[in-house]
Amino acid sequence: MKLSAKIYSAIIFGFLFAPILVLIVFSFNEAKSLSVFSGVSLKWYQELFRDKNTLEAVKNTLVLAASATAISTVMGTMAAVGINKLRSKWYRAAMNTVTDIPMSNPDIITGISLMLMFVFVGRLFGASTSLNFFTMLIAHITFCTPYVILQVLPKLQQMDKSLHEAAMDLGCTPMRAFLKVEIPEIMPGIITGAIMAFTLSLDDFVISYFTSGNGFETLPIRIYGMTKKTVTPKMYALATIIFLVTLSLLLISNFVDNEDQARLRQARKEKKGKKD
Numbered sequence: 001m002k003l004s005a006k007i008y009s010a011i012i013f014g015f016l017f018a019p020i021l022v023l024i025v026f027s028f029n030e031a032k033s034l035s036v037f038s039g040v041s042l043k044w045y046q047e048l049f050r051d052k053n054t055l056e057a058v059k060n061t062l063v064l065a066a067s068a069t070a071i072s073t074v075m076g077t078m079a080a081v082g083i084n085k086l087r088s089k090w091y092r093a094a095m096n097t098v099t100d101i102p103m104s105n106p107d108i109i110t111g112i113s114l115m116l117m118f119v120f121v122g123r124l125f126g127a128s129t130s131l132n133f134f135t136m137l138i139a140h141i142t143f144c145t146p147y148v149i150l151q152v153l154p155k156l157q158q159m160d161k162s163l164h165e166a167a168m169d170l171g172c173t174p175m176r177a178f179l180k181v182e183i184p185e186i187m188p189g190i191i192t193g194a195i196m197a198f199t200l201s202l203d204d205f206v207i208s209y210f211t212s213g214n215g216f217e218t219l220p221i222r223i224y225g226m227t228k229k230t231v232t233p234k235m236y237a238l239a240t241i242i243f244l245v246t247l248s249l250l251l252i253s254n255f256v257d258n259e260d261q262a263r264l265r266q267a268r269k270e271k272k273g274k275k276d
Contacts, residue, residue, distance in 0.1 A: 076148025
């Protein structure tokens with residue numbers, strides 16, 4: 001059974017990661033061929049960094065992702081704190097349901113509905129162009145915020161509620177107690193939520209496509225436009241860089257989670273030892 005389980009796992013992982021491995025290998029291919037590997041070269045990485053339009057799209061994507069991550073992290077943390085303080089079970093369930101809608105709703109529905117809303121509001125105020133950078137930013141904040149809430153809320157529920165009360169008894173104001181006591185306790189969830197928000201914003205195509213305006217092109221939209229023509233290996237190089245960045249963020253997220261879990265286990269052991 002153990003051998004068969006290992007073989008099955010190897011097949012699954014091979015199926016999942018073989019395309020990525022091929023992509024990485026051919027990003028170093030000397031020739032333009034997408035099927036025959038003729039030698040190792042950094043030619044396509046050099047071509048990529050000479051492509052001004054692609055680099056501009058990368059910059060736009062990073063600016064958009066960083067802005068959406070910063071705002072959604074603050075909003076998501078505040079929303080999680082508010083939901084955690086709700087006393088009514090039914091009201092809390094309703095808020096959790098509303099929070100889950102953007103995550104479960106198909107991206108194409110979210111994109112079309114946001115586009116229609118932005119166009120309606122733009123025409124209502126007589127704007128010449130309804131879609132621009134700010135409409136994309138609002139759209140990205142909309143679908144990133146629930147993921148931050150999803151990461152921060154469990155940390156608030158795990159936190160000892162007496163910590164906040166103890167800080168208040170020692171003379172802290174409610175805001176100071178929140179900043180000095182609660183924030184450090186839920187920081188792993190905030191970091192994980194921020195990483196997820198950044199990764200989702202970096203990767204999004206469907207919602208960005210429907211809410212983007214003229215003059216602001218993100219990387220996924222540019223790659224989509226390039227697929228209508230011949231795909232050159234420099235796109236393999238670009239995809240490899242994006243994959244390595246995303247992998248690094250996931251490793252950081254897992255490291256933070258593991259550290260947090262180890263800290264919780266240590267705290268439980270100390271608490272159990274005191275009881276004994």
